[in-house]
Structure formats: structure tokens, C-alpha cells
Amino acid sequence: MDADAKKIALRMIPYGIYVLTTDDGKGNLSAATVNWVTQASFAPPLVAVGVKADSHGRHALAVGSHFGLCMLGKDQKDVAFTFFKPTVVEGMKLSGQPYHKGTTGVPILDASIAAVEFRVSAIVEGGDHHVVIGEAVDAHVMKAPQGRPDAAILEMKDLGDSVFYGG
């Protein structure tokens, strides 16, 4: 396989930017910027997320546990970069960002434009990231999009001309 061709072709996949949040039930919260997300079924409503194998988020997850995906808006590049770094939990703030608890207990960033809470239905440990499959169990729209919802979300290409996570 030509490594350059693989890199270029896989980088054609467009991505939104999300903050994946967890609460392991022992007082440990995590929030991390992720982009490898796709829907994977309508009924039940499933998503598949690539989650770094050695991350706090992954360690908090098991089949039956919950996670949140907080969608970031076009003007929230700073929030995306904040959660590339380890989360600092302070009161009701995660790395300075106010949050509240969703119905499943996962943190939801107040500033996100929408958020969906998932129950983990399967995890496939195939590589340096694991495929976490989650069923949507609650959803919240904090800032209704004016046009297409997929035009409102912050995208990988908005983070910088040479910023990629993929390939």
C-alpha cells in the first residue's frame, strides 16, 4: 500500500468536532475533543466513535456505561483546543467550561450547540483507537441551527489549514 495515497484518501473523510464526555461514577469526569464519529443505525439510533485506546474517556467506558457527545459550533475553536489537553475539573467547570449533568449523569458543556447522551452497546478493540458503539438515549439542542444542522457544526477543516486527525 502506498502510504501517501492512504493518507490522502483517508483525509478526504470530513469530520465534525465534538467533546466526548464521561463520568466513571467514582467522581472522575473526562472531556476530550474527538472527530471520528458517524451514525451507524436509525433504529435503534446508534453511533460509532473512534476513541483513543489509552485515553481517560476510553478507560471510563464499558458496555452499559454512558458517554456524551457535545457538538461544538463554528465559533468554538477555542473549546476544541481546550479539550485536546487533559481535563481540569473544578467545581461545575471542566477546564474552565461550565457544564451540567445530563439525564444519564454524563457532563454536558453548557456552551455546546447540541449534545447527545449514549449508552454503550458494544466496543471493538481493533487498534490504537477502539470503536465505541453507542445508542442515543437522550438529546438536547441548546442552540437551534438556522440552516442545515451540518452547516452549524465546527469542522476539522475550520481548525486550521494543516490540522488533520486521520490518514
Next chain:
Amino acid sequence: MDADAKKIALRMIPYGIYVLTTDDGKGNLSAATVNWVTQASFAPPLVAVGVKADSHGRHALAVGSHFGLCMLGKDQKDVAFTFFKPTVVEGMKLSGQPYHKGTTGVPILDASIAAVEFRVSAIVEGGDHHVVIGEAVDAHVMKAPQGRPDAAILEMKDLGDSVFYGG
């Protein structure tokens, strides 16, 4: 769960447009437009694809078999719509689109801007679509992008103001 909130939030996920191709080894080829694709690992290079449970493509796939993802360019809306319909195989054309065989034997549309061939490493049958996890085993760039690769691919939002597959 509020059904409208779920729909709006899940439709924030941006998607590229791909033609998923298979050859079941018994002379049956399939090609279908898909959008539920994400990378899922760097090493090995994995993707996760949501494939309709009752589709020809899904029936041709099992762990160890192969599939292709042909990336469509911004000007290939017609090709996307062509493969929303059942594939007509005629000589070395799929629904009128010339193809060649990749190194794994899967059809690759000559007109696509890039294509990646995958070996299926796992399938999770969780809903009306199954999560097919594939490891990239070969990759081809037919039309090198001038700028960012993710700016060259046809996107769901390019297909029409009210065209969505998700939510």
C-alpha cells in the same frame, strides 16, 4: 428522548459521499452510495462504515472479505444519485460507470477521485445498519486534491438543501 432534538443533533454530523463496492466472488458485484464512514484507528488503519442490513453490499460481506470505498469529487453528484439505485452490471461498467478491479478484486470506479480497499476485520450487527470495520489494505488517488483532501470530496450537504441520511 425528544425525537426532534435527536434528529437535529445527529444531523449535525457532517458526511462525505462514497460508493461502497463489493464482489462476492461468485460474479455478483455491488456498488452503493454510502455516507456513514469514519476512520477508527491509525495503526492498523481502520474505518467503521454503517452498511444497510438488507443491502446487496452487506450480504456480500463477512469477516475476511473485502470492500472498496470510492471517494466522489465535488462535481460527481450524478454518480452519487446513480448508486442510490440498484446496480446494473454490464461488461466493465457498473450502472454506466466504468470500473477496474483493485488489488483485492473489488470494483473501483474509474471516475472516483480516490479509493481505498479494505479487508473486513469485524462486523457489529446492532440495528438496521451494521457497523462494518475494515482495515485499509490498498489505496489509490486518481485525482490529487489541490487543497485539503476533505475540501475535495462531495459532501451530503452538496446533494441538496433538504437531502439528509441521518438523524
